[in-house]
Amino acid sequence: MITVPRGLILSLAALFSAYHVILALYSLGVPASPVPPLIAILLYAVATTMSLWPTSPARMSLWLGFFNVAVCIAVPLLVGSQLDGSVPDNGYATWYVAAVGTLMTITATRRRATLAWVGVAFLVAHTVVWAGAGALASMGVIGSVVWVVVAVMLARALAKAGRDARQYGLAEREATEWQAAQEAHLYERQVRLAQTIRLAAPMLRHIIAAGGALSEGQRQECRYLEAAIRDEIRGRRLLNEAVRREVMSARRRGATVTLLDEGGIDDLVGTDLEVVLNTLADAMAGTSASTIIARTAADGSGTAVTVVGLNSPDPRLSALGQDSDEEVDLWLEIPRAHHALGVAGATTRRH
Structure with a gap:
């Protein structure tokens, strides 16, 4: 079985998340005021850092999942309030679309699929209200949704594979134990049979040689x-x-x-x-x-x-x-x- 080190996965996710932060800082001149976007960047950085913490368990804690959803609600509202939704292209100023998709993908990967759906659902609703349904494709919202879909499917597939592996391992142990028990029973029978032959064979040969005519002492010996x-x-x-x-x-x-x-x-x-x-x-x-x-x-x-x-x-x-x-x-x-x-x-x- 091929395994990928967890540290490598976390490093790639951290680099990808950092790329969104760089884009956000690069586009600070586009919004009407840089203060709300800076607050959004800070919230996103905190949420991403906690979600990718190396010693965290595989399943994300519930409070962190809700915090990520809250960030995914706050970031579009903060950044979108300083942009004009009627403009066809705001450039990298709409970095939050990919950032929300990335954060919700991490949340889905860490087995909080329901909360991930809530986060991307708000992103879709906000985009439709803020810029219209046509902006879903141009702003990359559909791509963020696809990331979450793939993450959910992969998480479920890996969970099923893990359950199947445990079941196969249990079945293998049971089969090994059964085989060991059968071999032990076979060995026990062979030992008992050899001991029985050792005890009874001389007397059986004597009975055959005597034609079954045994004295009382010999009959007692048979008993x-x-x-x-x-x-x-x-x-x-x-x-x-x-x-x-x-x-x-x-x-x-x-x-x-x-x-x-x-x-x-x-x-x-x-x-x-x-x-x-x-x-x-x-x-x-x-x-x-x-x-x-x-x-x-x-x-x-x-x-x-x-x-x-x-x-x-x-x-x-x-x-x-x-x-x-x-x-x-x-x-x-x-x-x-x-x-x-x-x-x-x-x-x-x-x-």
Whole structure:
């Protein structure tokens, strides 16, 4: 995209406006009195300077727009009061026609189109009343109106182009994010599929070789593998080699293990994640609970993972009709920060 420096545009507009001031000063001998034209020149210079101030925002302030309109009303009245409208040609003394057109063009360019129309409309009306409709062409009023029309059209076109560019940029970002999400899902599926194949392939080959005739121990091993594959889906980032090893060890001794990753540790990477997972593996290795549940904490919490270990109630007490609650063998909250791991959670036993 080709862009034009704002300073260059302001400089050209300032030079063009200064040209009108030079013409006005050059023609001061034509008006009956030079005082009103000098006041008009001063007003025009002030309005132009404020309208072209380098640090001003792109959209002109409302008060400045009204001031420009007031100047465009005052300048023709001041200069025209010292000229004879019936004269076919007042020469450069009618400099105010181009000056008003220039000031209103600047106003339109700075997104005050309505006020620009008001300014040139007064110029047209004043010229018709002061010198007649035929003077609209000879004095250059039509050219000033055309400048404003072009400025309004360009301002609207640039505004639309800016909106379209922002929309295209937003659409591009959304498309990029969607593509990244799809690539992440594809990578996740590939990782999970590779892990599943690594776990299940040896047993599947054995089943094929044995023709489906498996011993009870082998059938139980298949159940362990099925649970491990389920962990890869539901546990996701709660798994590393240490956790997988301890989960399988707990299941082999008869425990029920549930891993639930709900996205609470998606922001943990590298060493931070490994510390949390190794702490989880150590906690599972140190408990004899018959039911172990590990679950990620909510986003924004200081806790990364919560681990609960429960022991089943005593069947003898249940047979006698006595209530027996589950015993809490393990309750551990693993924090997200390294320095807090030394005081992370506590083991609670209840009988």
